[in-house]
Amino acid sequence: MSYHAEIKPFGENAFLIEWSNEISDYNHTQVTATNKIIIEQFNDKIIETTPSYQSLAIYLKKNINTSLFIQKISELLNKACLSEKVYSREVHIPVCYDKEFGLDLERLSEIHNLSIKSIIAHHTKRIYPVYFIGFLPGFPYLEGLNPMISTPRKEKPRSIVRAGSVGIAGDQTGVYPLDSPGGWNIIGRSPISFFDIKKDSPSLLKARDQIKFFEISREEFDTIKREVENDSYQLKTFSKDD
Secondary structure, three states, rough: OOOOOOEOOOOEEEEEEEOOOOHHHHHHHHHHHHHHHHHHHHHHOOEEOOOOOEEEEEEEEOOOOOHHHHHHHHHHHHHHOOOOOOEEEEEEEEEEEOOOOOHHHHHHHHOOOOOOHHHHHHHHHHHEEEEEEEOOOOOEEEEEOHHHHOEOOOOOOOEEOOOEEEEEEEEEEEEEOEEEOOOOOOEOOOOOOEOOOOOOEEEOOOOEEEEEEEEEEEHHHHHHHHHHHHOOOOEEEEEEOO
């Protein structure tokens, strides 16, 4: 196939489009572009799509012939020009790294022989692409973490991690959108809301967004938290052609 992917059945009334096993910007761009095309062209025939790092699962309505649909998708994608540059936006996320919120910062400082200030600097310096929304509604999996602060998950997960908590697990960083159990290493907390079921688009972040964290003080955290609750906080976003 000209788009360098394999299409195969994926259970009843579903199929999987799979690129190589490599996690890369190219593969993720292809996943995102393919997902966009399928939703635009066949929204009346699908129940949902589930994008991942290098694959896309498509779940069809029961009255749809899976084999014929796969053939249509194959023909469409062979004709389509899937750009390597998918429209995205850059979202700036405020994070308070105070000890109250950075529950594992001291431990990470010892593990990596880095000062807490250095860990924060490494975390805020980079721009992270959102590869997909994960195990919790609105939970963004972000790639691009500096290897100097890459840290395995905690051996014993916490029974509760507060919404807005920013964590590190392996070579990924992410934000807990809701209160939940979790085993990520928590280094800070954001005062903004990442998931609101009352909104038309409940998840604040989407695949192919790019995230830039910036440090705020405890006082600024409280101020922004109030603004979020009053629906007056202006999230900093920048449209861009990635």
